[in-house]
Amino acid sequence: MRLASGTAIASTTVATVLFGGVALALNGILHDQVSHSLGGVGAIMVALTAAVLLVIHRWVTDTRTERGLLAQAQHETQTEWARYIAAQASLEGERTRMRRDLDEERAALLEGIAQEREALSAEFEERSASLICETMEATVRMFHNGEFAPDTRRGATLIQFPNQQPEKQPRGHGVVGP
Structure with a gap:
């Protein structure tokens, strides 16, 4: 009917x-x-x-046409909602993958930095020891060559101080003095 x-x-x-x-x-x-x-x-x-x-x-x-339009709109809305849920799940999966990749990359970088730091520290210690050795050798050579000996060619200079006692003046009337 x-x-x-x-x-x-x-x-x-x-x-x-x-x-x-x-x-x-x-x-x-x-x-x-x-x-x-x-x-x-x-x-x-x-x-x-x-x-x-x-x-x-x-x-x-x-309301047959309106019901038909409503059914069509509901179907489109349901389809759009399903697409939205699928896109959201895909986005969440992509975020998880990116976060995992970033964590792995960060761990690899930290490990590389630690190895590089150890290598630089060892190189620094090696160069520091080498510089200390070179400095000690140069110092010993300078001692042997007499470069650290005191300079004896110069003569001593005597500085004369003026007379520290003032001359005595005769004592007269009204003169106060030593």
């Missing part, structure tokens, strides 16, 4: 009343009975009004 049974019954009733009203109006016209003619015209008007109301009711309450 495409239409509700109430709608089918209403349509049948409207058609019956319309045909009955037309028959009554024609019968009143043929027999020259005004009351039958007016009753028939009234029945026709009621039937047409009911038919118009029935069509308007169907037009207002018929």
Whole structure:
């Protein structure tokens, strides 16, 4: 049943009343009975009004196209949601892979840096020991060559200090002194 049974019954009733009203109006016209003619015209008007109301009711309450559009929109929404969930899962997998790769790379870099630090430390110690040895050799050679001996060619310079005692002056009247 495409239409509700109430709608089918209403349509049948409207058609019956319309045909009955037309028959009554024609019968009143043929027999020259005004009351039958007016009753028939009234029945026709009621039937047409009911038919118009029935069509308007169907037009207002018929939601088949809207339901079809709604079903289509829901299907598209469901499909889009499934795509979104799949994309989100893919993104999370990619993030996990990238994080794992970065952690592995960081560990490899830290290990490389530690090895490089050990190598540089060993090289520094080696160069430091080499420089100490060279310095000691140069110092010993300089001692043997006499470069660290005191300079005896110069003579000592004696600095004369002035007389530290002032000359004594004669004592006179009003002179105070030693």
